Amino acid sequence: MSTQSLPQSIEALVEHCDRIIEEPGFAPAVAWKRAAPNRAAIGCFPVYTPTEVFYASGVLPVGLAGGGNRMEIAHADSRFQSFICSIIKSTLEQGMTGLLEDLDGVVFHSICDPARNLASVYTRNFPQTPVEYIHFPQNFEAEEAPQYLRDEYERVARFAGELSGKQMTTEDLRAAIRIYNRVRETIRRLYALRRDSPHLLRTRELYPLVRVGHLIPPEEHAELLADALHAAATREGRERDRIRVVLTGSFCEQPTLDLIAAIEDAGCYLVDDDFLIGRRWFNGNVPENTADPLLALAEDYLNASLPSPVKHDMRISPSELLVERARSHRADAVIVLCAKFCEPSLFAYPIYRKALQAAGIPHLFLEFEEKMWMFDRIKSEIETFVESLLFD
Amino acid sequence: MTENHYQGKLHHLQKELMSEYYAALTASANGSGVPAAYLLIGGNPVELLRAFDILPVFPEVNALQLAVRKQSLPFIQSAEFMGYSSDNCAYVKADIGMYFGGRQTPFATIPEPSLLLCNYVGCNVYLDWFGHLAEFTGQSAFQLDIPFIRSASGKPSKEDIEYVLRQLHHLIERCEEITGRKLDEEKLREAVRLSSLTGDLWAKIKHLTKRTPAPYDAYFDSVTMMAPLYCLRGTPQGLEFFETAYAELLAKAEAGIGPLEKERFRYVIEGPPPWPHLRAFRDMFSRWDAVAVASTYSTVGGLWEFGFSHDPDHPLESIARHLLEWNLTNRNFLQRYEQIERYLEEWNASALVIHSVKSCRLFSAGQGDMREYFTKRGVPTLLVESDLEDPRYFSEAQMRNRIDAFFESIAHRPTREGVTA
Numbered sequence: 001m002s003t004q005s006l007p008q009s010i011e012a013l014v015e016h017c018d019r020i021i022e023e024p025g026f027a028p029a030v031a032w033k034r035a036a037p038n039r040a041a042i043g044c045f046p047v048y049t050p051t052e053v054f055y056a057s058g059v060l061p062v063g064l065a066g067g068g069n070r071m072e073i074a075h076a077d078s079r080f081q082s083f084i085c086s087i088i089k090s091t092l093e094q095g096m097t098g099l100l101e102d103l104d105g106v107v108f109h110s111i112c113d114p115a116r117n118l119a120s121v122y123t124r125n126f127p128q129t130p131v132e133y134i135h136f137p138q139n140f141e142a143e144e145a146p147q148y149l150r151d152e153y154e155r156v157a158r159f160a161g162e163l164s165g166k167q168m169t170t171e172d173l174r175a176a177i178r179i180y181n182r183v184r185e186t187i188r189r190l191y192a193l194r195r196d197s198p199h200l201l202r203t204r205e206l207y208p209l210v211r212v213g214h215l216i217p218p219e220e221h222a223e224l225l226a227d228a229l230h231a232a233a234t235r236e237g238r239e240r241d242r243i244r245v246v247l248t249g250s251f252c253e254q255p256t257l258d259l260i261a262a263i264e265d266a267g268c269y270l271v272d273d274d275f276l277i278g279r280r281w282f283n284g285n286v287p288e289n290t291a292d293p294l295l296a297l298a299e300d301y302l303n304a305s306l307p308s309p310v311k312h313d314m315r316i317s318p319s320e321l322l323v324e325r326a327r328s329h330r331a332d333a334v335i336v337l338c339a340k341f342c343e344p345s346l347f348a349y350p351i352y353r354k355a356l357q358a359a360g361i362p363h364l365f366l367e368f369e370e371k372m373w374m375f376d377r378i379k380s381e382i383e384t385f386v387e388s389l390l391f392d
Numbered sequence: 393m394t395e396n397h398y399q400g401k402l403h404h405l406q407k408e409l410m411s412e413y414y415a416a417l418t419a420s421a422n423g424s425g426v427p428a429a430y431l432l433i434g435g436n437p438v439e440l441l442r443a444f445d446i447l448p449v450f451p452e453v454n455a456l457q458l459a460v461r462k463q464s465l466p467f468i469q470s471a472e473f474m475g476y477s478s479d480n481c482a483y484v485k486a487d488i489g490m491y492f493g494g495r496q497t498p499f500a501t502i503p504e505p506s507l508l509l510c511n512y513v514g515c516n517v518y519l520d521w522f523g524h525l526a527e528f529t530g531q532s533a534f535q536l537d538i539p540f541i542r543s544a545s546g547k548p549s550k551e552d553i554e555y556v557l558r559q560l561h562h563l564i565e566r567c568e569e570i571t572g573r574k575l576d577e578e579k580l581r582e583a584v585r586l587s588s589l590t591g592d593l594w595a596k597i598k599h600l601t602k603r604t605p606a607p608y609d610a611y612f613d614s615v616t617m618m619a620p621l622y623c624l625r626g627t628p629q630g631l632e633f634f635e636t637a638y639a640e641l642l643a644k645a646e647a648g649i650g651p652l653e654k655e656r657f658r659y660v661i662e663g664p665p666p667w668p669h670l671r672a673f674r675d676m677f678s679r680w681d682a683v684a685v686a687s688t689y690s691t692v693g694g695l696w697e698f699g700f701s702h703d704p705d706h707p708l709e710s711i712a713r714h715l716l717e718w719n720l721t722n723r724n725f726l727q728r729y730e731q732i733e734r735y736l737e738e739w740n741a742s743a744l745v746i747h748s749v750k751s752c753r754l755f756s757a758g759q760g761d762m763r764e765y766f767t768k769r770g771v772p773t774l775l776v777e778s779d780l781e782d783p784r785y786f787s788e789a790q791m792r793n794r795i796d797a798f799f800e801s802i803a804h805r806p807t808r809e810g811v812t813a
Contacts, residue, residue: 121761133542312520
């Protein structure tokens with residue numbers, strides 16, 4: 001589907017994205033596969049997937065973002081215990097109820113122990129579905145890490161090629177890097193616009209614009225984002241009496257659209273967040289014309305990617321980074337919004353707390369679950385927090 | 393149930409050697425000049441530290457010692473006061489609480505680290521744990537990144553091995569900076585040789601429980617041997633301990649003596665023990681004359697019973713293989729199913745008990761699927777939940793009821809081998 005015929009208002013674009021996001025299944029991916037031979041689609045468990053490697057191999061990388069609050073967990077609860085986060089169970093549940101049948105494979109990586117074990121459980125329960133697992137290096141200082149990751153990407157490319165029946169060429173990969181650079185660059189510009197003029201682009205609007213990229217081909221996403229950027233930049237709006245907030249902690253399991261709206265409605269401008277961070281991932285463009293684009297991707301993973309609690313780069317302190325982020329975004333406060341039972345996110349909190357307190361930046365810690373319907377309590381907590389800052 | 397007097401020479405020697413080990417930690421904390429390295433149990437490369445006379449400190453062992461002595465809760469609570477969640481691994485919380493409590497424990501004063509060696513072997517919490525220690529101590533951690541086993545063959549690739557080897561060379565450089573001396577290759581070979589002999593004995597000990605009756609409990613007694621396996625491996629004392637243990641357990645096996653007067657049930661157990669309630673948990677099995685003949689937990693730091701041995705002629709390569717392949721933590725979850733399957737068959741066990749601990753999701757996440765797998769294969773399987781460190785998650789009456797009901801139900805039921813348990 002082309003976005004060219006779409007109305008150009010932000011409201012219309014967001015409504016279009018909402019519709020795609022909330023529709024069960026993967027209709028855009030199915031349509032994309034049917035449009036040409038040697039195409040496949042793969043489900044990518046968060047946080048980060050080398051989308052370029054898959055796309056260059058003729059495989060559309062479709063983001064798995066859990067089941068939202070409309071999915072009843074009826075089967076996966078018996079496989080994963082009550083103290084395991086929701087997205088693990090909702091992803092397995094999607095598999096068990098046939099919702100992932102349009103995907104030709106699934107890819108996981110080394111973000112946390114439940115995701116690690118889910119890759120195995122998935123393999124066992126769906127023997128017909130190819131499952132790949134990527135080990136991203138956690139030694140960011142080692143000079144051998146880029147080459148290791150390059151080799152890992154090459155292995156993944158072979159796997160992807162088997163799914164589609166087409167092994168990628170160097171030029172295919174360069175083209176994929178170019179299109180994903182375009183997507184990410186536009187997202188970065190939208191993020192900058194929201195940082196500078198949050199009254200022109202709400203997070204409840206920005207989020208679906210980015211999230212839809214989980215489901216549609218990157219060319220289509222790039223066009224849609226360009227339309228959105230133009231529409232937002234030329235929009236008129238009035239600043240409201242709200243606090244500026246950096247939100248962190250929701251990099252894997254995602255809050256529902258309603259929860260994001262509730263946070264904003266409680267009196268916050270979210271001027272930065274880590275939602276869907278794996279889709280944005282790089283600080284700048286990945287070099288497009290290098291002799292070895294796999295190595296370029298690997299080097300940028302190690303040296304030019306956004307911080308995340310599943311990436312343990314010992315060269316930089318995560319707490320200092322958060323404080324710096326809050327300051328550079330002129331934030332009045334930080335909200336740490338963790339998915340219930342998400343260990344990496346929960347582990348990050350005490351470190352953040354200590355640093356934020358030392359820096360004199362107010363913060364609020366909240367937990368959420370995919371399956372939340374009522375937001376009164378969380379909204380009232382945020383309202384109280386906002387009031388305490390506005391009327392301090 | 394009647395319990396034989398299972399505490400033999402090995403138990404006394406263990407206490408003596410571990411006391412010496414903890415005395416050395418205290419001496420280091422008090423300025424003996426011996427540098428200490430914090431590292432993790434999973435596939436630990438302790439031999440490399442031995443070559444530099446660096447004292448290994450295992451925060452996991454310290455945490456479990458606190459739990460066994462019922463000292464963990466105040467430290468856990470003090471970490472929770474700092475913002476750690478009730479859902480975070482309690483080993484980490486006990487350790488962080490203890491660190492900020494002046495590193496004082498009832499068994500030792502834990503020294504400040506000269507090296508934070510984060511051997512990232514499968515467990516993602518390791519990265520958080522040592523990342524936090526780095527923040528709190530102001531030291532940079534050495535991340536020894538071990539690629540997870542992700543191939544269908546269950547083997548590391550040659551790229552994985554090469555990557556680990558190169559990092560080991562950097563680790564050697566770091567140790568050289570800390571100690572101010574070059575690697576003594578002969579000393580490394582000797583540490584690896586001692587490890588090799590120790591590992592071989594540990595493997596032979598593991599195979600003794602194939603006999604009926606098993607001469608010791610492969611869960612509750614294995615844990616006694618695991619502390620020397622990690623804290624003393626690569627030393628003459630460590631080897632002496634395993635020579636003593638093997639001789640004693642072999643003699644018991646030859647004499648047909650087990651840990652209980654009667655061995656009625658032979659089971660395999662999966663998951664770490666509930667350290668704060670270890671005795672109560674053991675009694676729940678002993679009263680049914682049930683003996684664990686194999687345990688997955690005893691392979692977290694190394695899996696020797698399936699043929700691995702360190703190689704003094706190729707010291708770094710064998711350390712790399714140990715880290716990558718020959719330990720439970722870096723293997724994928726389905727390889728654990730295979731491991732249990734082998735135990736059930738080769739160790740002639742008739743049931744599986746899964747102790748699911750909240751703290752360690754590496755172990756526990758997905759154990760419901762494991763239960764389903766084994767149940768469908770006709771293996772009576774029990775899944776119970778508590779924790780390895782936090783005493784608040786152990787409900788004694790409920791646990792006892794579940795275990796009683798399980799053994800009651802299989803008491804007269806034919807096993808898949810057709811043998812009544």
